[in-house]
Amino acid sequence: YLAGLCLLAQEKDDLLSLDLESLLNIAVTSASKSSETARLAPSVIHVMRDPQHSAFGYQSINDILYSLPGFGPGQDFDRATVPTRGVFDSWAGSHLLMLIDGIPINDNLYGTAYTWEITPLFLAKTLEIIRGPGSALYGSNAMNGVIQMNSPTADALAGQIHFGVESGQNQTFQLQVLAGQDFNWLDAVFGFAARETDGVSYPSLDGSGRLDADGQLQAYPLRDDQAHQYFWFKLAFQHKLKGLEFQFHHQEWDFQTGHGWLWWIPDFRENMQEQRQLASLRYRRGSQIKTEWVLRFQNHEIQWNQRYFPNGAFDDYYPAGLWEYLDTNAQDWFARVQASQSFAADQQWLLGWESVRFLYNGDHSHTSNVDLDDPLYPPFPQNQTQSLGPWLDYILDRPLQNQALFVQYVSGSLWGRLKATLGLRWDELKLDYQAIDQPGQPDKHRSFAKLSPRFALVGQLGSKGVFKLLAGRAFRTPLPTELAGAHTFSLASNIEQLQAEWVESLELAYEHRLGQAWVLRNNVFLNRFANQIAYSTAANNLSTNILSQKHWGLEGELRFQKGLQEGYFNASWVDRLDETALDGSIKEQAQLTWDSPWKLNAGYSRTSGSWRLGGQAHYQAGIRRRDQDVGTQALIFSDGIVVDLDSYRRRELGGWLRIDGQISYVLGRHVELKLRVHNLLDRDYALIKTGPYPFDYQQAGRQLFLGFHLQ
Structure with missing residues (x-):
């Protein structure tokens, strides 16, 4: 991982020496789209200044999420995920909405919030993280939380160029460059990041049921090498064009599928590449009546050369294995117009309209050596590679259109102590599609309409206490890849039955100042999560509604800031109240499964002279598997192999503790050296693999990284 981009030594000291009061009063905008302190914002919100420069060595948004109450580490296929409450x-079912300067940037094909290392932290001068629903303001995807990155400005960078590089174990190398300049009439900022690593590679079992000479499941080498690049620039105009801002993002990454997307570890290296381009134009004007106009374009390109089965699979049914090659892209346009007006006693109205138009125009190339449209999936004659139909054939040249209207009222001060926020948003996604799986392939229509209400009451209890009563509803409409996959093993869709996900949330939070350096935060929540979409085990990568669940939980956090020291401790506990299974392959269970009931985090950092030391620990209790994931089970994608899963992994995934640390030394005012250690105690631990498989996701042991920053 990269050594973080540094501020000047004096700037660092100024930031670190902020007292607790100043930190609590950092302004946020994501909770209500108006500037307010996190303490009085109508959400449970965490704000962080310059996460790239943290003494705790954060390398991604995920690292920060995993250190907060409510969130935790997870993995599905090759991808890091964020189980929440x-x-x-x-892999594709992200329930977080990601914003840059208030503009949504989730992926347009899968709806993913790219919270792992492929999104560099230098994009955030400040980072705002909301726990809980945000659809009343932002619409789809904002179910478990909202992440806003407020980008750096030319004024803050003051003409400086920052260059950082780091190298470490597993052939990890990364560099970043960030610079900004004020040209009087124009503020310009640009950044570039690149990273490559061999990842966590080890011999692993898979879901194929292949046996060794002793009749035991065979392990195969797992490939996890990854690489990415990110280029970004922002132009903020001044004088007569003040309020006009343009941003451009180019993001590209490549990866391996790890255990394989049908749980056969590939026998060849795959070529899995993706890239995105985003361009946004925003114009803000007004003082008493403030207006905002936003237009954002996104293009997502995919080039996957994917290996599903090895040579000779299924008793030589596939003598040359199974390859599928896809070269495609899709685009969307996002538009927003909103206006707000403030009145006496800090009252405020907000009105807005949003629109998203998604369009898929077909593939550049889509081929395989297997006929993926034949129910028996036979190889083509002589294993020749032949063309397949369009990847999203149901919606070929047929746009998906979402329209939304939203309104919000903020009461201002009530009786000197209370403030109420009421919001309501209506969204409707419409799509026309061709039912290619039905006789005559008729034209059909579907729509998903959702109403997202919100209520928040924030009250001050004396000079040190604040309580928040929060209630809201959020949703996530099915994404194009969940609705329209065809002629492929990478997707399977149920376009006529798939329903939108939604969550109803009720939460009570309390914050209390303890002296000049400490703050205590506690909250209790009740969530009803319905129609969760995930990959079913009933078919090859079929997206379907699998579960509806109800949970409640407690979260507590203690933070302190005193001079050049800071620290935190937090704990999360969650329990299941009810569950309804929506997919025939899943049995209902009353107990919490697939997530840890207890998560604990602690961190401490101190600066002394030119030295800076930080360390943090993460603990999570054991995770219970579902009943269909234990005992004697058939391996779904094997050749009818039945195994005793308990002989390969425990019925409950064991709890674990991981400690990370970082030490840095500043040479003069322009160079900083850093040594970072991941998993200091070299603990052996894994993240849970859901479903009836004989393996979990093994995580990295102790890793050392050395880097420097030049300014």
Whole structure:
């Protein structure tokens, strides 16, 4: 991982020496789209200044999420995920909304919030993280939380160029560059990041049921090498064009599928590449009546050369294995117009309209050596590679259109102590599609309409206490890849039955100042999560509604800031109240499964002279598996192999503790050296693999990284 981009030594000291009061009063905008302190914002919100420069060595948004109450580490296939408050997240089923300067940037094909290392932290001068629903303001995807990155400005960078590089174990190398300049009429900022690593590679079992000479499941080498690049620039105009801002993002990454997308570890290296381009134009004007106009374009390109089965699979049914090659792209346009007006006693109205138009125009190339449209999936004659139909054939040249209207009222001060926020948003996604799986392939229509209300009451209890009563509803409409996959093993869709996900949340939070350096935060929540979409085990990568669940939980956090020291401790507990299974392959269970009931985090950092030391620990209790994931089970994608899963992994995934640390030394005013250690105690631990499989996701042992920053 990269050594973080540094501020000047004096700037660092100024930031670190902020007292607790100043930190608590950092302004946020994501909770209500108006500037307010996190303490009085109508959400449970965490704000962090310059996360790239943290003494705790954060390398991604995920690292920060995993250190907060409610969130935790997870993995599905090759991808890091964020289980939240008892609800697991799948590879494509992200339930977080990601914003840059208030503009949504989730992926347009899968709806994913790219919270792992492929999104560099230098994009955030400040980072705002909301726990809980945000659809009343932002619409789809904002179910478990909202992440806002407020980008750096040319004024803050003051003409400086920052260059950082780091190298470490597993062939990890990363560099970043960030610079900004004020040209009087124009503020310009640009950044570039690149990273490559061999990842966590080890011999692992898979779901194929292949046996060794002793009749035991065979382990195969797992490939996890990854690489990415990110280029970004922002232009903020001044004088007569003040309020006009343009941003451009180019993001590209490549990866391996790890255990394989049908749980056969590939026998060849795959070529899995993706890239995105985002361009946004925003114009703000007004003082008493403030207006905002936003237009954002996104293009997502995919080039996957994917290996599903090895040579000779299924008793030589596939003598040359199974390859599928896809070269495609899709685009969307996002538009927003909103206006707000402030009145006496800090009252405020907000009105807005949003629109998203998604369009898929077909593939550049889609081929395989297997006929993926034949129910028996036979190889083509002589294993020749032949063309397949469009990847999203149901919606080929047929746009998906979402329209939304939202309104919000903020009461201002009530009786000197209370403030109420009421919001309501209506969204409707409409799509026309061709039912290619039905006789005559008729044209059909579907729509998903959702109403997202919100209520928040914030009250001050004396000079040190604040309580928040929060209630809201959020949703996530099915994404194009969940609705329209065809002629492929990478997707399977149920376009006529798939329903939108939604969550209803009730939460009570309390914050109390303890002296000049400490703050205590506690909250209790009740969530009803319905129609969760994930990959079913009933078919090859079928997206379907699998579960509806109800959870409640407690979260507590203690933070302190005193001079050049800071620290935190937090704990999360969650329990399941009810569950309804929506997929025939899943049995209902009353107990919490697939997520840890207890998560604990602690961290401490101190600066002394030119030295800076930080360390943090993460503990999570054991995770219970579902009944269909233990005992004697058939391996779903094997050749009818039945195994005793308990002989390969425990019925409950064991709890674990991981400690990370970082030490840095500043040479003069322009160079900083850093040594970072991951998993200091070299603990052996894994993240849970959901479903009836004989393996979990092994995580990295102790790793050392050395880097420097030049300014």
